[in-house]
Amino acid sequence: MRRxxxxxxxxxxxxxxxxxxxxxPLWGVDLVVAGLPVWIWWHIVWLGxxxxxxxxxxxxxAWERGMGFDPSVEGGxxx
Amino acid sequence: MSVAVxxxxxxxxxxxxxxxxxxxxxxxxxxxxxYYLASRSFGTLVLLFTTFATLLSAFTFFGGPNLAFSAxxxxxxxxxALDGVLFAVLWYVIGYKQWLVGRRNGYVTLGEMLGDRxxxxxxxxxxxxxxxxxxxxxxxxxxxxxxxxLVGLSDGIVPxxxxxxxxTAFMILYVVLAGMRGVAWTDTIQGLFMLSIVWIAAIWVLxxxxxxxxATGSMxxxxxxxxxxxxxxxxPGFIISSAITIAFGVTMFPQIxxxxxxxxxxxxxxxxxxxxxxxxxxxxxxxxxxxxxxAGMPIDVAEGANVLPVVLNEYTxxxxxxxxxxxxxxxxxxxxxxxxxxxSSYFTRDLYRPLINPDASASREAWLGRVxxxxxxxxxxFASLLRPGTLIEVGDxxxxxxxLLALPVICALYWDRTTRSGMIAGVAVPQIIYxxxxxxxxxxxxxxxxxxxxxxxxxxxxxxxxxxLVTSPTAESDxxxxxxxxx
Numbered sequence: 001m002r003r004x005x006x007x008x009x010x011x012x013x014x015x016x017x018x019x020x021x022x023x024x025p026l027w028g029v030d031l032v033v034a035g036l037p038v039w040i041w042w043h044i045v046w047l048g049x050x051x052x053x054x055x056x057x058x059x060x061x062a063w064e065r066g067m068g069f070d071p072s073v074e075g076g077x078x079x
Numbered sequence: 080m081s082v083a084v085x086x087x088x089x090x091x092x093x094x095x096x097x098x099x100x101x102x103x104x105x106x107x108x109x110x111x112x113x114y115y116l117a118s119r120s121f122g123t124l125v126l127l128f129t130t131f132a133t134l135l136s137a138f139t140f141f142g143g144p145n146l147a148f149s150a151x152x153x154x155x156x157x158x159x160a161l162d163g164v165l166f167a168v169l170w171y172v173i174g175y176k177q178w179l180v181g182r183r184n185g186y187v188t189l190g191e192m193l194g195d196r197x198x199x200x201x202x203x204x205x206x207x208x209x210x211x212x213x214x215x216x217x218x219x220x221x222x223x224x225x226x227x228x229l230v231g232l233s234d235g236i237v238p239x240x241x242x243x244x245x246x247t248a249f250m251i252l253y254v255v256l257a258g259m260r261g262v263a264w265t266d267t268i269q270g271l272f273m274l275s276i277v278w279i280a281a282i283w284v285l286x287x288x289x290x291x292x293x294a295t296g297s298m299x300x301x302x303x304x305x306x307x308x309x310x311x312x313x314x315p316g317f318i319i320s321s322a323i324t325i326a327f328g329v330t331m332f333p334q335i336x337x338x339x340x341x342x343x344x345x346x347x348x349x350x351x352x353x354x355x356x357x358x359x360x361x362x363x364x365x366x367x368x369x370x371x372x373x374a375g376m377p378i379d380v381a382e383g384a385n386v387l388p389v390v391l392n393e394y395t396x397x398x399x400x401x402x403x404x405x406x407x408x409x410x411x412x413x414x415x416x417x418x419x420x421x422x423s424s425y426f427t428r429d430l431y432r433p434l435i436n437p438d439a440s441a442s443r444e445a446w447l448g449r450v451x452x453x454x455x456x457x458x459x460x461f462a463s464l465l466r467p468g469t470l471i472e473v474g475d476x477x478x479x480x481x482x483l484l485a486l487p488v489i490c491a492l493y494w495d496r497t498t499r500s501g502m503i504a505g506v507a508v509p510q511i512i513y514x515x516x517x518x519x520x521x522x523x524x525x526x527x528x529x530x531x532x533x534x535x536x537x538x539x540x541x542x543x544x545x546x547x548l549v550t551s552p553t554a555e556s557d558x559x560x561x562x563x564x565x566x
Binding site: 022040 | 307354563
């Protein structure tokens, strides 16, 4: 159960990932970049970032520690 | 002539899917765990695509482009944020723990899990009953989508009822013959098929109209408001309430929730979670942008018709348009057969056996589950003939109904102090209020773009926690059923 304080950093990270999947800062912006409205590009890039950070999150094992579950007891659940 | 070929392509596609189901059926063992959960044996590819294909229904495939066409491409953002990100996080938060306790205690349904934890057949039946109520409009939605798809494709030669009837027949046949394994196998094929076909369609149409820049350019000429983010239908209230009710609702859909149980290992669950946002984006981007671009195309979309088939008929060969519609029908079918399969497990395991006939034999239960599927789908078919609203409206109603279950369930999973009375109050009261809001047309459903379901979600959490605090756990409840610490 070590590192539990560092695990908490995932709460704000996931919250930011969820909230800004909607491009709020671009509200009302009508700029077109490379054939698509710029806020659509934001969304595309954002979902890519989500995938990468989700991967880091599951690999960190933070959620297992949060649930009090030790994967090593039940066999190799590492991704 | 071309309509006959198009129909032929669709029917052949549905038959191929059926053949795959039959193949899987030969591998299915005669146990409920295998029929409903394929013995919890899914790897990443199958889990990812069966969840994906189950999630993508008429709501996504036709409703989405329709809304992008009429109100703007912001729908891509709403669906991407809720399905791609918020649902993924909830899948991990709810699904991981459900998977752990499900594997340990052998649960097949959500109601069974909660009923066992709180020692309450009543709670088990309540959760199953509520789920079946909201499943009904969602099955209907698929039939409406299929009916409208064939009307659009055949220019009205195939009547609405015939398309709806066709998909109903295939749905019933499919679930009665194949179990979860068959459903998941065809989901995987159909998911891959849909993903490729929608990209080919987008590229084809873009090539025909002169490229990405020119498609967006004509869209903005016809509808200048489509270029700026927000405005019109898309108020912050609408975006946030749609995203929250749908994402939470989806986790409680029987067919999605049951998939939380089926991963082969934790690693499968983790890989699926990380790949999810990209997979969702890959499908939504071309599908919804096609709808939005259509606003600038010289096409004529009749009132109540789906925009996607009209665009395809205009810019791609007729056989290709038929393939895309077949893909969309496949999307609806893979949602519907999963819904009916899960619905049948809720009915037989959580309502019939515990409350009506505890001594039913396994074969009677299996027989009853299949008859139940046929009756349920047929009733939904007749209701779909009345066309009570647009695809998005009907879908939204069902999503919100399910969303009201989510917070009490999260509470039960993570808070040991949750009591049976807390759960029953947290589930039943918001459902009764919401049902009244839906069924009594004079009552308002939203306030300034904010869905009342959002307030009812808060109420469900408050009641679960509040009532739990003032009641004590019953003797039959056992919090250790949900413990996951290594033992």
